[in-house]
Amino acid sequence: MIKNSVKQDLFILIILFASAVLPMSCGKQKGNDIEIKRLDRVLEQYKDMDSTARAALRDSLALELTALMRILEVDTAATDEALMLWSESMPVTMFTPAAEAVFPVTDSLSHAVTTALSVASREGLDLPQYKYAAVVWGREKSIIVYDSVMFIALNHYLGQDHEAYDHWPEYMRVLKRPDMLPYDIIESELALKYPYTPQAGDETVLSHLLYDGAISYIKMQLMENANECNALGFTADQLEDIRKNESFIWQRLAAGKMLYSTDSDILSKLLDPAPRSSLISADAPGRAVRYTGYRIVCQYMDRYPDTRLADLLSPQFYNSRQTLQKAAYAPDKNK
Secondary structure, three states: OHHHHHHHHHHHHHHHHHHHHHHHOOOOOOOOOOOEEEHHHHHHHHHHOOHHHHHHHHHHOHHHHHHHHHHOOOOOOOOHHHHHHHHOOHHHHHHHHHHHHHOOOOHHHHHHHHHHHHHHHHOOOOOOOOEEEEEOOOOOOOEEEEOOEEEEEHHHOOOOOOHHHOOOOHHHHOOOOHHHHHHHHHHHHHHHHOOOOOEOOEOOHHHHHHHHHHHHHHHHHHOOOOOHHHHHOOOHHHHHHHHHOHHHHHHHHHHOOOOOOOOHHHHHHHHOOOOEOOOOOOOOEOOOHHHHHHHHHHHHHHHOOOOOHHHHOOHHHHOOHHHHHHHOOOOOOOO
């Protein structure tokens, strides 16, 4: 009787733990694809678990949960009280059902990121593989890395027409699409490993164009079935308009003597997310000059195809005026 009782208690404990952890599953993983732990699900369910299941969950996800509580400034540790508080919070109750509807599984996302990281490794880019965790929160940033964990806020990718973004300006809403998520993850990986470093502290428009262009170019090389709109952060209509006016944008930058400007106001108006690029044209989409940087890098790679991808993200590349000269960038004036 005693042995049977112990076995029964152990079986119940295993079932309780499994019921707590299984909802994290993002579907069947393909081969060795990275795992994206669905913290959004387990935290929404946390308040309904019994004490044994909650303790098992805290133990199994101690690193991820502690880091999340610190990011959210709920607590410095993943205590039962802190997790219960977050489980009942407005972001969790509001966004978890929406995230579940848009992302019932994250298999394709896992595969896209895994493939990109694999290509990066083959190409000599030393990108770290974090622990990946899907969450929902009310923070402005969609992706944050903390203590070796990359937190991915799914509620930032519910689709541009989702009611959660009704109060957001159009230029921000158009990028709140699920298909943007793998590109944003890889951009975060690249930017964290190879941050923009201006020469002697002098940020120029050209150095930013070359750095942003390199990031976009590399995303195109890493992503399977890469899409230029997603890599550059434009809609299809915006990109078509920018392509048609490639020569005009270049002339505005050169004639306006903005390429080598270090003026913070000019940098902001050209490079920051905005509804329009007023220094280029009243009709130009925000950050239209990103395409210019991308095209310079593309032309450079056409002329020097043996250049390593990592070299494109070196300060020696994007801080040098010779890079532009070597690229011999000259968009067709008839466009």
